[in-house]
Amino acid sequence: MKTSEFKQKVEELGYPISHDNESATLRIKSHGELIVTVNIKRIMCLSTRFGFANTLNDSDMLELAELLFEYASTPLDEREEERKWYIKCPITGQFLNINENGKIMWNNYKYDSAGWQSEYTRAEIEAFTFEHAHLIEDEVSE
Helix, strand or coil: HHHHHHHHHHHCCCCCEEEEEEEEEEEECCCCCCEEEEEEECCCCCEEECCCHHHHCHHHHEEEEEHHHHHHHCCHHHHHCCCCEEEEECCCCCCCEECCCEEEEECCCCCCCEECCCCCCCHHHEEEEEEEEECCCEECCC
């Protein structure tokens, strides 16, 4: 399970979740109280806080526990989204956009729009059939 999927599902259950960079954990609260931490850099490393069971009803506890186990058991290399890059012309500074038919367009926008792609995975870049070694790769940040 991807970290972004896990966070979204926890929030959909109604629990605030935050990322603590210092301890490399995701922290989940219920009624303002910390109830669970799960490590993002180690598998099967999570901790429930005293009173965890007292703050949730049985069905909510089971649903959250299933999510926690699924995420905690996900191998680290499968937790993060695949990195992507914008491709930029070194002369004009314009960004590469390719549509679903393979048509190429350069423009000043680096955001995907209807039918056009502007973010590329490493595999997609390596599959380009045109010369691209001179182009600038700008990593997409979240």
